Amino acid sequence: MKITSIKRINNVLLGMAFIGLMTSLPVLSQEKPLSKWGVETDLLAWRIGKFPKSFYLEAWFGYRHLKFEVAVGHLDLVENHTPDHFIFDNTWIANVKCSYFFHQGFKHFWIGPSLLYEYANLVSEAHYRSTIEYWSLGFSTGYLFSIKDVVYFGPSLQVHFPLSKLDYVVEPGNTYTVPWSLEPGLRIGISL
16 A cells, blocks of 8 residues: 555544534534523412412522522412511512522432511401501522423422511510421422
8 A cells, every 4th residue: 555545544533533622512512501591470479469469579690500690579479478467568579589490401409598588567356557667687408300491390488587676566465476487389480
């Protein structure tokens, strides 16, 4: 075999290896982008409020393992979900959260802190009206199941502790302090 033939074969093999490498890089690279965004809601928040006056909507942006979330909601609570000794609870909330996902695709197990603002109008069984406004610091965790990396759903659990001691009036001489809260949830959303 001549040296020229060996050089040609080497050049062809080298060219094929180069073309194969260039075409396989997108296939071998990460398929999912490092950032995503989406919208979601908590189905249990809709269940405790009167429909259609009540809502809970959240928008989020995720980068790598972190998901930054902003939620707003209005809850006109149904009777069996109002605080003890109250017949009416109309609440506006705003919630800012940062969740850490152990899976980079914003699915499976997650944990993170949250900051909740709440403005509530309450009417007691004795017909005394209280308006309270406060901030709570919280922690949430959950697990998300993903369908085709677009639709997701899963259980969540949040605990919130008020940052100040606030009282609301039930009747003259009888007040209650805003307690800490433990809130289960069922998230459903879309990621793009």
